[in-house]
Amino acid sequence: MQVPATFAYERADSVPHALELLERYGPEARVVAGGHSLIPMMKLRLAQPEALIDINGLAGELGRIAVEGDELAIGAMVRHTELLESVTATDLFPIFRDAERVIADPIVRNRGTVGGSLCQGDPSEDLAAVFAALRATAVVQGPGGVRTVPVRRFHQGPYETAVAPNELLIQLRVPVAAGTGSAYEKVERRAGDWPVAAAGAVLRIEGGTIVQAGIGLTAVGAPHFCAPEAETYLEGREPGEEAFAEAGRIAAEGCAPHADQRGPADYKRHLAAELTRRALVRAAGRS
Amino acid sequence: MSFGRMHRKEDARFIRGRGTYTDDVRLPGMLYGAILRSPHAHARIVSVDTSAAEAHPKVRAVITGQTLAGLNLAWMPTLSNDIQAVLATDKVRFQGQEVAFVVAEDPYSARDALELIDVDYEPLDAVIDARKALDPGAPVIRDDLEGRTGNHIFDWEAGDRARTDAVFERAEVTVAQDMLYPRVHPAPLETCGAVADFDKVTGKLTVWCPTQAPHAHRTLYAMVAGLPEHKIRVISPDIGGGFGGKVGIYPGYVCAIVGSIVTGKPVKWMEDRSENLMSTAFARDYHMRGEIAATRDGRIQGIRVKVLADHGAFNGTAQPTKFPAGFFHVFSGSYDIETAHCEVTGVYTNKAPGGVAYACSFRVTEAVYLVERMVDVLAAELGMDPAELRLRNLLKPEQFPYTSPTGWEYDSGDYPKALRLAMDLAGYDKLRAEQADKRARGELMGIGVSFFTEAVGAGPRKHMDILGLGMADGAELRVHPTGKAVLRVSCQSQGQGHETTFAQIVGQELGIPADDVEVVHGDTDQTPFGLGTYGSRSTPVSGAATAIVARKVRDRAKIVAAAMLEASPDDLEWADGRWSVVGDPSTGKSLAEIALAAHSNLELPEGVEGHLDAVTVYNPPNLTYPFGAYICVVDVDPGTGQVKVRRFVAVDDCGVRINPMIVEGQIHGGLADGVGMALMQVMAFDEDGNHLGASFMDYLLPTSMECPSWELGETVTPSPTHPIGAKGVGESATVGSPAAVVNAVVDALAPYGVRHADMPLTPANVWRVVNGNPFRTDLAVP
Numbered sequence A: 001m002q003v004p005a006t007f008a009y010e011r012a013d014s015v016p017h018a019l020e021l022l023e024r025y026g027p028e029a030r031v032v033a034g035g036h037s038l039i040p041m042m043k044l045r046l047a048q049p050e051a052l053i054d055i056n057g058l059a060g061e062l063g064r065i066a067v068e069g070d071e072l073a074i075g076a077m078v079r080h081t082e083l084l085e086s087v088t089a090t091d092l093f094p095i096f097r098d099a100e101r102v103i104a105d106p107i108v109r110n111r112g113t114v115g116g117s118l119c120q121g122d123p124s125e126d127l128a129a130v131f132a133a134l135r136a137t138a139v140v141q142g143p144g145g146v147r148t149v150p151v152r153r154f155h156q157g158p159y160e161t162a163v164a165p166n167e168l169l170i171q172l173r174v175p176v177a178a179g180t181g182s183a184y185e186k187v188e189r190r191a192g193d194w195p196v197a198a199a200g201a202v203l204r205i206e207g208g209t210i211v212q213a214g215i216g217l218t219a220v221g222a223p224h225f226c227a228p229e230a231e232t233y234l235e236g237r238e239p240g241e242e243a244f245a246e247a248g249r250i251a252a253e254g255c256a257p258h259a260d261q262r263g264p265a266d267y268k269r270h271l272a273a274e275l276t277r278r279a280l281v282r283a284a285g286r287s
Numbered sequence B: 001m002s003f004g005r006m007h008r009k010e011d012a013r014f015i016r017g018r019g020t021y022t023d024d025v026r027l028p029g030m031l032y033g034a035i036l037r038s039p040h041a042h043a044r045i046v047s048v049d050t051s052a053a054e055a056h057p058k059v060r061a062v063i064t065g066q067t068l069a070g071l072n073l074a075w076m077p078t079l080s081n082d083i084q085a086v087l088a089t090d091k092v093r094f095q096g097q098e099v100a101f102v103v104a105e106d107p108y109s110a111r112d113a114l115e116l117i118d119v120d121y122e123p124l125d126a127v128i129d130a131r132k133a134l135d136p137g138a139p140v141i142r143d144d145l146e147g148r149t150g151n152h153i154f155d156w157e158a159g160d161r162a163r164t165d166a167v168f169e170r171a172e173v174t175v176a177q178d179m180l181y182p183r184v185h186p187a188p189l190e191t192c193g194a195v196a197d198f199d200k201v202t203g204k205l206t207v208w209c210p211t212q213a214p215h216a217h218r219t220l221y222a223m224v225a226g227l228p229e230h231k232i233r234v235i236s237p238d239i240g241g242g243f244g245g246k247v248g249i250y251p252g253y254v255c256a257i258v259g260s261i262v263t264g265k266p267v268k269w270m271e272d273r274s275e276n277l278m279s280t281a282f283a284r285d286y287h288m289r290g291e292i293a294a295t296r297d298g299r300i301q302g303i304r305v306k307v308l309a310d311h312g313a314f315n316g317t318a319q320p321t322k323f324p325a326g327f328f329h330v331f332s333g334s335y336d337i338e339t340a341h342c343e344v345t346g347v348y349t350n351k352a353p354g355g356v357a358y359a360c361s362f363r364v365t366e367a368v369y370l371v372e373r374m375v376d377v378l379a380a381e382l383g384m385d386p387a388e389l390r391l392r393n394l395l396k397p398e399q400f401p402y403t404s405p406t407g408w409e410y411d412s413g414d415y416p417k418a419l420r421l422a423m424d425l426a427g428y429d430k431l432r433a434e435q436a437d438k439r440a441r442g443e444l445m446g447i448g449v450s451f452f453t454e455a456v457g458a459g460p461r462k463h464m465d466i467l468g469l470g471m472a473d474g475a476e477l478r479v480h481p482t483g484k485a486v487l488r489v490s491c492q493s494q495g496q497g498h499e500t501t502f503a504q505i506v507g508q509e510l511g512i513p514a515d516d517v518e519v520v521h522g523d524t525d526q527t528p529f530g531l532g533t534y535g536s537r538s539t540p541v542s543g544a545a546t547a548i549v550a551r552k553v554r555d556r557a558k559i560v561a562a563a564m565l566e567a568s569p570d571d572l573e574w575a576d577g578r579w580s581v582v583g584d585p586s587t588g589k590s591l592a593e594i595a596l597a598a599h600s601n602l603e604l605p606e607g608v609e610g611h612l613d614a615v616t617v618y619n620p621p622n623l624t625y626p627f628g629a630y631i632c633v634v635d636v637d638p639g640t641g642q643v644k645v646r647r648f649v650a651v652d653d654c655g656v657r658i659n660p661m662i663v664e665g666q667i668h669g670g671l672a673d674g675v676g677m678a679l680m681q682v683m684a685f686d687e688d689g690n691h692l693g694a695s696f697m698d699y700l701l702p703t704s705m706e707c708p709s710w711e712l713g714e715t716v717t718p719s720p721t722h723p724i725g726a727k728g729v730g731e732s733a734t735v736g737s738p739a740a741v742v743n744a745v746v747d748a749l750a751p752y753g754v755r756h757a758d759m760p761l762t763p764a765n766v767w768r769v770v771n772g773n774p775f776r777t778d779l780a781v782p
């Protein structure tokens, strides 16, 4: 039996209540959402928070998926399964379906949340690449009120995010535009495993020309989970196998993968190129 | 009558969550133990300070190697005549080794207190790469043993070296291949643990633990701890998977016992997942070089192999004493080969002890993998179809019983029939045609064939023992007055369905429904002696004992029936589950009628006691030799290296099938294991000896997503030496399937000139192999 160290436990019943509890317990307190990243680390005693602030009571308040104006709003407490099953989200952005089908397994997806995924800041998180590709904006609330952070500035290093200890991530907002196609490609060693590498692509094509490209990469050491040079290369070009292969090559150059038991660095870099290319091909087919 | 498909009797409790596992055992006043483990692979222990842990308000005892040394229990014998530290005294020799044991009022406090123990280590260089263990100047791991100057454990050989070398010298074709069967772990879902309860008043020790061999455990406790054997009771309750990893005695069991003796309370210790993966019995870890000599037209003449066996820090493999490499020397496999020779060298490394565990039939897995890979390497060299090459060399039915070049006596088989059936089921020729089309389009599809011969059912006891305990099994059968029966056996199911299968054997022999037979197992106070369940030996040995003890009861029933019918026993015949006067079925007496009579005031002939019970001990005359032919079809994505197992055809021959559904379940599980080993499972270590597979995030078990819908076929060649012709099947699929998967992947990669790739064939590994730059799968990925 793996058992965590002792901790205090509080249940929040609203966002202000959660913020108040965070304030009261200080920086050694941690929010728990789905718990599928935090609890395993506590059981291994890699994380030993003094207090857990349970925000599952906010699932109603922070669990909505809706189009608001020209943005798709996704609450931080949306579970992976809910995103996977949301026709609103996946019709607009099939990248969500592609990615969510291969994140963890149904048991983890039933509990794990979108907000938890991003706040965990794991360098291999799938949704980090997805939201980076989508150029989403994170909405963060703290004692001083609400602020927004572009997702591409949300992650500040491995396991480090823009959310301060006394703040909550409450929502993600994704710009919606016509003519957009999106896709996600992942290589895992086994169903339910973290990615060896994965790439997401979002293409807005108008009149046969790429007007905007978004490329997200995870597990390959891509700064901020994206590939801006490859995106720039694509913008203004016609979609096509060669352009996508070149974009993949450029994207891979911007990565700094580490070897681990999932694979050596050269392989991961190769996957960054190959999966970017494949995701772009599929995204173009969907635009 | 009773053989055939029936639902498992044990399923009713398992699917309702009503099984009783070791962790479900709760005794009044029970305390909880936890083990402090070494973070280092190799380090000298300078000091251990337990004072802060002892001061913890809920801690009742802290036990260290020094405490145990005072009781002469710091070291215990392994199953291979070595010794293993229970709690380290001088050095730690692998990461995760047991250093101290805390007993506390609850499991949380026990874990908290571990963090209060202060151990001062002086790190030493570690021996991680087995290929460097014998280098001059390599750190000496076992300096505790008198006179040890290196890490060599044993050299062992089998077969005829001179004759084999001669065949190789004049052979038209020879091929050689280095290959690694990496270190893997059986990873049962239930981890190991124990509840020990020493009663100071009666002096009786009761130990609940998930052991596959309860009687062997009891005897070993008696020998090690000096407790009288009749004062030890080992209870193995329901077990959540064993696969060989629950044969031996682990330090935690001894610690729980000592904890109970010291505190006077029952003590429970359950390891967690990481502890299980890091410290309990591993499997395989064979570095092999195989060679085959053949004629140009594909007649295999000789096979030889050199093995470097990584045994970890203590030599604790669980196999018959005579055979330090288990049954590896069945590596001539299913083929008619003139001569064979193998050499095995065992070495110590700074890794956990163990060996053989994981459904391998005492290393038949490694042997089958070696020969089946080598046959494919030869096929590639000769440009011959691998199925055709096998058909050309398989033993013929008329050659049985067959004595192999290394001395095994295969009991029975029709190998070509099994392979042809598998090829038919797979549509072999069509698959090859499809593959040719795909290759022309640049797509990678592979077809892998493997054929295996298993050697299971150890004894006979003159050849097979563990620490001097011969491998024969007892059985006791008692028929109650109303004709219901209770069978007591020594082996212990870990999911194999013994409560059903063995009841069916009794039912078949006595003409009663299997539901009328209760099978008692796992409790040494209630069952006769025997060596336990591993090496697929339960049906071959305890199952045979069951058939024989039932026949004894049937013979006794005949005498009682004769008295009931006022006839001579010689005039009775057994038909349709009844004893009747020859030619007059209307006189038939069922077992229930006879049982009641046997308990009644019926006058019995002189010399016959009442009741209807019998006991027996079965000493198998030979092993049994199940076999099978497997065909695997894979698709490989050249851009990512991902392997998809598209189809898997498995034809198994395990002799007579008692419950075909249980047999198929065993095969399904074994095939999944095989896919897991071939594609994802490995315990690698970095150069400092850190275990890189110590959780299920890093040590991957296959899921249904990686497994195709298995396509099974069967042939039935009864074993001539087994009373009901059964051969055992628990490990067949684990033994036979990895080679089929690897052969399929290598076949898919043939356009790149690939002839071999080591397991596990992860996407990264496959991609590197395609690019001609494979990495060592047993070390940290570079």
Ligand SMILES: Cc1cc2nc3c(=O)[nH]c(=O)nc-3n(C[C@H](O)[C@H](O)[C@H](O)COP(=O)(O)OP(=O)(O)OC[C@H]3O[C@@H](n4cnc5c(N)ncnc54)[C@H](O)[C@@H]3O)c2cc1C
Binding pocket: A030, A031, A032, A033, A034, A035, A036, A037, A038, A039, A040, A076, A077, A080, A102, A103, A104, A105, A108, A111, A112, A113, A114, A115, A116, A117, A118, A119, A120, A124, A125, A126, A127, A163, A167, A168, A169, A170, A192, A193, A194, A195
């Ligand atoms: C077996 C397994 C397999 C997995 N496989 C994958 C995979 O393939 N790909 C992948 O991307 N992920 C994978 N995951 C991770 C999974 O996606 C995350 O565990 C999960 O979604 C994180 O969300 P959570 O709600 O469980 O977070 P929690 O564990 O509850 O929290 C994670 C961190 O985020 C913080 N946090 C949570 N919510 C907020 C918030 N609203 N505001 C501020 N901070 C917050 C917590 O304090 C904590 O530090 C896997 C996990 C498991 C257990």
